[in-house]
Amino acid sequence: MRARISRILDRMSDFFAHRKGLLPMIGVLMVVANFAVQFTSPGWLASSNLLLHLGVIIAILGILLAWAL
DSSP states (O other), X not given: XXXXXXXXXXXXXXXXXXXTTHHHHHHHHHHHHHHHHHHHXXXXXXXXXXXXXXXXXXXXXHHHHHHHO
């Protein structure tokens, strides 16, 4: 099990090493999508701000990962 997780992390590290701005861009797009969802659908997704929270977390992790690589 640990070997599988290690291989997955190695592959992800190799993938994101060449695409350092991908995760922050995905995070920004999720924040913009949350802004659009709030005006278009008054449902659970808009009231919970799920895309906003996930977008901020992904963007911060992307910046930290880009800094480390």
